[in-house]
Amino acid sequence: MTVHTTACPRNCYSTCAMRVTVEHGQVTAMDPHEGNPATSEGACLKGLSYLERVTSPERILHPMKRTAAGAFERVTWDEALDLIAQQLETARRQHGPRSVFYYSASGTKGLLNSCGLAFWRQFGGCTTTYGDLCWPAGLEATRLTFGDNRQSAPWDIAEARLIVMWGKNASETNLHQMRFVHQALDQGAVLVVIDPRRTPTSDRAHMLVQPRPGTDGALALGLAHLLIEAGHVDLPFIRDHVQGYEPFAKLVKSWTPVRTAKVCGVPEGQILELADLMGQVAPMSICAGFGMQRYTNGGQTMRAIQALLPLTGNLGKPGAGWIYANLATQIFGHLKDPLDFYPPEQPDGVVRVSVSTARLGVDMAAQQDPPLKVGWVERGNPATQNPDTPAVLAALRSLDFLVVVDERLTDTAREAHLILPSKSLFEQTDVIGAYWHAYLQIRQKVMEPPGEVRPETEVYRALGLRLGLTPDQLAECLPEPGDAGVEAWLEARLAPHGLNLEHLRQGPVLAPGAEEVAFADHRFTTPSGKVELLSDEAVARWGVDALPDYHPPVESQAAGGGKHPLHLLTPNTKNSIHSQFLPLQVIRQLMPGPTLEMGPEDAHARGLKDGERVRIFNDRGSLVMPLRISLGMRPGAVAAFNGFGAEDGGSVNLLSLGRETDLGHGAGFHDNLVEVERA
Ligand SMILES: Nc1nc2c(c(=O)[nH]1)N[C@H]1C(S)=C(S)[C@@H](COP(=O)(O)OP(=O)(O)OC[C@H]3O[C@@H](n4cnc5c(=O)[nH]c(N)nc54)[C@H](O)[C@@H]3O)O[C@H]1N2
Ligand SMILES: Nc1nc2c(c(=O)[nH]1)N[C@H]1C(S)=C(S)[C@@H](COP(=O)(O)OP(=O)(O)OC[C@H]3O[C@@H](n4cnc5c(=O)[nH]c(N)nc54)[C@H](O)[C@@H]3O)O[C@H]1N2
Ligand SMILES: [Mo]
Numbered sequence: 001m002t003v004h005t006t007a008c009p010r011n012c013y014s015t016c017a018m019r020v021t022v023e024h025g026q027v028t029a030m031d032p033h034e035g036n037p038a039t040s041e042g043a044c045l046k047g048l049s050y051l052e053r054v055t056s057p058e059r060i061l062h063p064m065k066r067t068a069a070g071a072f073e074r075v076t077w078d079e080a081l082d083l084i085a086q087q088l089e090t091a092r093r094q095h096g097p098r099s100v101f102y103y104s105a106s107g108t109k110g111l112l113n114s115c116g117l118a119f120w121r122q123f124g125g126c127t128t129t130y131g132d133l134c135w136p137a138g139l140e141a142t143r144l145t146f147g148d149n150r151q152s153a154p155w156d157i158a159e160a161r162l163i164v165m166w167g168k169n170a171s172e173t174n175l176h177q178m179r180f181v182h183q184a185l186d187q188g189a190v191l192v193v194i195d196p197r198r199t200p201t202s203d204r205a206h207m208l209v210q211p212r213p214g215t216d217g218a219l220a221l222g223l224a225h226l227l228i229e230a231g232h233v234d235l236p237f238i239r240d241h242v243q244g245y246e247p248f249a250k251l252v253k254s255w256t257p258v259r260t261a262k263v264c265g266v267p268e269g270q271i272l273e274l275a276d277l278m279g280q281v282a283p284m285s286i287c288a289g290f291g292m293q294r295y296t297n298g299g300q301t302m303r304a305i306q307a308l309l310p311l312t313g314n315l316g317k318p319g320a321g322w323i324y325a326n327l328a329t330q331i332f333g334h335l336k337d338p339l340d341f342y343p344p345e346q347p348d349g350v351v352r353v354s355v356s357t358a359r360l361g362v363d364m365a366a367q368q369d370p371p372l373k374v375g376w377v378e379r380g381n382p383a384t385q386n387p388d389t390p391a392v393l394a395a396l397r398s399l400d401f402l403v404v405v406d407e408r409l410t411d412t413a414r415e416a417h418l419i420l421p422s423k424s425l426f427e428q429t430d431v432i433g434a435y436w437h438a439y440l441q442i443r444q445k446v447m448e449p450p451g452e453v454r455p456e457t458e459v460y461r462a463l464g465l466r467l468g469l470t471p472d473q474l475a476e477c478l479p480e481p482g483d484a485g486v487e488a489w490l491e492a493r494l495a496p497h498g499l500n501l502e503h504l505r506q507g508p509v510l511a512p513g514a515e516e517v518a519f520a521d522h523r524f525t526t527p528s529g530k531v532e533l534l535s536d537e538a539v540a541r542w543g544v545d546a547l548p549d550y551h552p553p554v555e556s557q558a559a560g561g562g563k564h565p566l567h568l569l570t571p572n573t574k575n576s577i578h579s580q581f582l583p584l585q586v587i588r589q590l591m592p593g594p595t596l597e598m599g600p601e602d603a604h605a606r607g608l609k610d611g612e613r614v615r616i617f618n619d620r621g622s623l624v625m626p627l628r629i630s631l632g633m634r635p636g637a638v639a640a641f642n643g644f645g646a647e648d649g650g651s652v653n654l655l656s657l658g659r660e661t662d663l664g665h666g667a668g669f670h671d672n673l674v675e676v677e678r679a
Helices: 077-095 111-123 136-146 154-159 175-186 216-229 235-241 245-252 257-264 268-280 298-311 357-366 389-397 456-466 471-477 482-497 501-506 536-542 600-605
Strands: 002-007 017-023 026-032 064-066 072-074 100-104 126-130 162-166 190-194 207-209 284-288 321-323 351-356 374-378 401-406 418-421 430-432 439-443 566-569 596-598 613-618 621-629 637-639 673-678
Touching: 002 501, 064 077, 077 100, 077 374, 077 401, 077 418, 077 456, 100 111, 111 126, 111 351, 111 430, 111 456, 111 471, 111 482, 126 357, 136 298, 136 536, 154 175, 154 284, 162 175, 162 268, 175 190, 190 268, 207 268, 216 245, 216 257, 216 268, 216 298, 235 298, 257 268, 284 298, 298 321, 351 357, 357 389, 430 482, 439 501, 456 471, 482 501, 600 621
Parallel strands: 002 439, 100 126, 100 374, 126 351, 162 190, 162 284, 190 207, 284 321, 374 401, 401 418, 566 637, 596 621
Antiparallel strands: 002 017, 017 026, 064 072, 064 418, 430 439, 566 673, 596 637, 613 621, 613 673
16 A cells, blocks of 8 residues: 555646555545645545546547447557548648647646647647636736736635625635635634625625626726725825726716616615725735636626725735735746737747637638648547537537547547547646645656556657657657656756655645735736736737726627526536536436526526426527526526536537637636526
């Protein structure tokens, strides 16, 4: 029996440190690792379900090729690699390397992920995506306002007297954060949750504000109006550290409680009460989730919310500030700069970055000179996770040849001509960062991959040899073969930061720039050196207003009237990380399939009963699933979790359109209108 330090590499705030026990080559136990005080309770149920996930009979253990009849049959690695090499060579010869499309998303964290694109550069180039499905509107808003995505240590929120959980459902998506929230509450802090849905995060909330989806920007402007009018502003802080206060104050003059209440669909009294809390209870932490930035106005919404902190002087102090994303661990270059998500003004000449990930299907189809011929998907499941599923499927199906690297048969893998098996978190060593805490962690190889599974780096090496890459070219993009090669590759990247693998094996290590209290230095790396309520860069780069004025989201404007009057929210659940974990038995027991949540008024108006099957539809598509009537749902809004696929009838992006957010090239998933009827 051996015990190893490792960490969960899923795209999740918590990024838990763990100790795993291995007996006879199999993981038999997963325990908390005290070296990461942010996640000291240990892994969640999903984490514990790795015991099932890595040995699941559903796991793909060898290459599989689609037959003419549409089934998948096992092939050898030699057959698979020969076939891929031949397809790639044909595409490159006939259309040039940019006819190869490389798509990767957020399936796993790790420095070795960068080998993918590095390989395609050596191939001669490829076409790939820009933007991100997740958080870029908020990242860019934060950068424009504060200069950088810095945030205080996770436990600092325990010092807050007022916590505003704004569009974040931490009880499900960052459950380790709730421990520190509970500490604050136990010491008398006030918790406000702002979400159109009542979620478990509001179980101990003093106030739940349920705005009309996509109107949070207006709510923030209305709150700013009241704070300024009541004189609840920190004028010395504003004088020294804020740019644009005067024009901002002028803008919010028109955001009276009456107007704000009308736009947001929130009682006027609640807005007054919240403004009072913000004006009188300090320190205040605003913990912003990703919910309200998944709209076409999401970036400006985030800027408007951020303004409430400098107005009230809630920056750079313990228990105060903006909690959105901590990029302290992104020290290895390729993720450091949120600008990486944007199309480079000067493409590097080899890689064409021309497909918006929010518009994946439509943009793929639009590629000419050359058109896309061969696709390679790894760490992503675009057939369920990207907006506008029909366009995504059409684009994938129009390729001559599609390779998907995954550990199970996802909706995307079903579209592949060839599926390659992927490693699990226990089967290759890597180094991972996080975006809530500031710990760098090792994700350790603790067992041999099962079956014929090979890590991506080994697959690329074998493919590179077939494509005639020279030893120098292979060394340029990949580690040397085997575990020793991977470790040497990682050491070379850690060394410049004074780190090494042995150190990480002892336990999580704080990133060099980690801060206890962000912005305590009052250093804002914006063009003016101040917090920018007014941003010329926002205008120049994104063509939005210099002030975070409110504009309704494109589609939601028509809510209430018309044939599709309901907002469809498609949030995340504690039971999955997007499309991952849902198929496991242990998870199925808790969540057997998709459901649609609807408030009693909307259900009554449609004559619908709890538990019956309903059809959710708009002009883009329809889905059928059981209805769950919930007192916690705001009238006019319904919700179904994202992550389920076609087989479960829960592929929610059949109903969404690929619209980019106003800042950062994100995806406006929640700006989505539907109607619901009995199925
Ligand atoms: N268990 C679990 N944890 C996860 C993930 C997961 O899939 N499962 N995913 C990880 C990733 S990649 C991400 S991006 C994060 C996301 O973490 P969160 O931001 O917490 O999650 P979301 O579900 O996207 O959105 C949060 C809330 O926003 C609400 N919301 C929707 N529209 C609006 C609006 O207009 N205004 C307001 N105020 N609220 C709105 C939704 O109802 C939802 O409850 O979680 C990470 N952690
Ligand atoms: N409607 C709607 N859609 C959404 C969202 C929403 O709120 N609403 N949220 C969006 C957000 S925030 C995000 S982050 C995205 C997530 O979108 P994706 O990143 O595409 O989604 P995941 O389901 O996490 O998984 C990707 C795939 O990676 C595979 N994978 C895991 N580890 C590895 C590995 O080591 N190697 C390889 N090759 N594959 C691996 C998994 O098996 C899984 O099939 O979804 C977005 N989609
Ligand atoms: Mo995400």
